[in-house]
Amino acid sequence: MSSANSSSEGRGARRSRRGRRAAPVAGSFEQKPFAQPRRGRNVPVDVASADELEAIHEASLRLLRDTGIAVLHDEAREMMERAGAEIGKDGIRVHFSPELIEQLISTVPAQFILHARNPAHNIVIGGDHLAFFMMASAPNASCMDKGRRTGNREDFQNFLRLSQQHTVLHGNGGYPCEPVDVHASVRHLDCVYDLLTLTDKSYCIYSLGAERNRDAIEMTRIGRGVSVDEFKTQPSVWTVINTNSPLQLDIPMMQGIIEMSSMGQPVVITPFTLSGAMAPVTIAGALVQQNAEALAGIAFSQIVNPGSPAVYGGFTSNVDMKSGSPAFGTPEYMKAQIIGGQLARRYNFPYRTSNVCAANTVDAQAAYESVFSLWGAINGGMNMLKHGAGWMEGGLCCSYEKTILDIDLLQMVTEFLAPLDFSEASLAVDTITEVGPGGHFFGTDHTQQRYKDAFYSPVLSDWRNFESWDEAGQPNAMQKANRIWKERLAAYEEPSLDVAIKEELDAFVSKRKTAGGVATDF
């Protein structure tokens, strides 16, 4: 474990505006330099047999051929028809033959580089590369000090700062919480501006109408300082397309795919298939539906622009059949994550899943549901982990304390995936011989040379003995997380941004705001 601070975050913290006092705080939070973990020998586990996987694949192709999928966007439907799909009698449903699906999805790149404003934060999506993203889309925010409140720009900005500061987060997955105090007509302008100025990592934008997509795409291009032609060949911003399950693709989604794919930007097609509600009560059935919907969306991205990046998103979980509440981090969720990964690999798509829980507080439940999600993600061959840090309450809240817990969990997963050293010196036969029966290793040169970096040093784990912990007032992990996020935020420093680019961004936002932003009906 390196004490890092070779990262820009570490250096920034040391010359924080808060001066010398901030230094020990930032220094005490050990981080490795920004880097993506690789899967290495931790290969995905196949929970479905080859035959079972084929059964899901074939059932979903049958659905797309015989039952079809409702496409509410006229132009999209016409584009599908021109590509070879058939429109049903109702004029809404689109039927794809298995051959057409197979042909269309064959152009999806298995792997691509996602460019960030800061090239040091470019990441690879696909292959055996993993990328972790900050939580997105919570209507609420919470911390122990002020409790739970409606999402707002201050919390939104703070979560972006935390995301920027922590090297284990490779990008932003959207708005950590929704800043509802910013009017919807201009919210996307302010939010993308914050994403570009408070962080220099890549991010996800929302597909809420073509105009918002176009604004966000243009701001991203300005932020990166590249021409339109260059931008089209450099994935730099992504969007999530949640199908309107079951079997429905609505207008803003199709607009999103058209705007993003035509510009060469990645679309992450993620059916929201909650087993027992918007999908069959059987996990196999929910996966059939997920697969049909994902294939339809991905196929459309290739109709718009063959070869444009698309990602297979899995979000199948179950609902609590007593209350109807969505459940996350369950055994069923893990199975769906893993089989979702098998399906993505079958088609050679990058795979997206999530770090999710249904807990209302950062207790044992929040931790076990999240670690089960991470287990399913790793065994499932995940490439993009959405909602990597902060997610609570089935997505209804982003928590400051959970953000710190998740950062710690992601750092532990990263350490788990790091290859072990099996060199002769590491096998330590001479040292074991030197210490001999009944001896102790601490004093050996072998230990002294290595002990500082030998093991991962957790952020939250309290390893004091009971007596010391008791004397300290019996703090739990949530209380420790509460202290830490405040120390971390205090050490935040804005990443540098070229003055000319900042002026261009300011001018763009100002112009668009003067024009009234995007028309809303409220």
Added chain:
Amino acid sequence: MSSANSSSEGRGARRSRRGRRAAPVAGSFEQKPFAQPRRGRNVPVDVASADELEAIHEASLRLLRDTGIAVLHDEAREMMERAGAEIGKDGIRVHFSPELIEQLISTVPAQFILHARNPAHNIVIGGDHLAFFMMASAPNASCMDKGRRTGNREDFQNFLRLSQQHTVLHGNGGYPCEPVDVHASVRHLDCVYDLLTLTDKSYCIYSLGAERNRDAIEMTRIGRGVSVDEFKTQPSVWTVINTNSPLQLDIPMMQGIIEMSSMGQPVVITPFTLSGAMAPVTIAGALVQQNAEALAGIAFSQIVNPGSPAVYGGFTSNVDMKSGSPAFGTPEYMKAQIIGGQLARRYNFPYRTSNVCAANTVDAQAAYESVFSLWGAINGGMNMLKHGAGWMEGGLCCSYEKTILDIDLLQMVTEFLAPLDFSEASLAVDTITEVGPGGHFFGTDHTQQRYKDAFYSPVLSDWRNFESWDEAGQPNAMQKANRIWKERLAAYEEPSLDVAIKEELDAFVSKRKTAGGVATDF
């Protein structure tokens, strides 16, 4: 998820002495019938390459040949010498050639049946069978109501009751907490008596001198109602041999192997190799040492009785290099678990690992360290999970609330491992077609026929929405666990025991107590 109660525990609860009031409590806790999970398609993950694994194997054989292992028990040393090992100049160290080790360990059975007093609780150790055991050996016990106290017989008995009641626990791993209020001279008699009367599952005894081993073996034989000859062919009670790391096998351990293996009873050889303390600071080095020590112990069991059951135990973890405290459920622990499993499979041994944490309270830390341990155990190909429920504080305390949390975690892991149904009905193409775009699945026959048993119903997870949870006083998982263990204990009923067997046990204990038990020097 079956509401079970087809198990004897369920029926017992319904006719509890506490009468009708206990019924809804027991009924509300859903359990599957007693059964071992199988690994199925969740095959172990190889974290070390074949070459890397060979490097550990060869380094450990080199250690056993050149450095040797100190054997403090004269007779054991002589038996090893007669079997072909060489005694070093100091007269204490035993050197094994690689060929001798390979030859001796070749007789270890890959799989065996562990017999319980109740044959319905017999289990398979080895292959793709998993067995979960109650926590063992804590010097302290704790609950939220009374806090932490020194281990005592009342808590000891309560933990055995909880273990007996829960079908996901397949046996007892020893004394959940040490009943220090029972004098050491007779403690083993009272404890084995409790293990035989309060539970009817298999269990582990302690190797603290030959006399205690012999008493416990004889009581187990009486409890099972079989002859000595039958007993010798039926593994019915096991012991853990923790080597005195580094490279030392002390007198009680060797006595334990002699007594147990000669009676055909399983020995679980588990080096206590904490990386940075009793083992090298490198995980690869700690594994070399673990492997050397485990091979020496297992080889000795085969010298005592070729073909007697032996299990490869992995317990390698790291210490906090700041404080020297042992750490558990860390990334390093997971890697050691998984490579330990690879080593066990290389030799075709059953593999034992643990569900452990270093937390002082049942908070997020307790949960994430435990789930990381379970992840390492499952990916590592574990057969025996020691300390399955209750473990806290690096083993210094058994907690009632943690017991319930772990039972829930083990049930979730079991559900995760259960094969999915991929039948045509489960793939649900007709149902998806019937519901159609934008519809909802809850009202369908497909859902109505399945929703009650469709998903695992967790014990602790609070899936209410924030508002309902807030109104209920914001309970956390630990508080819920506190309520549940009390409800569960209230529903406990002792398993039936043949009167003649009980009289024989009573007579044995009485006779041994009259004789003063085992002499102690205090």
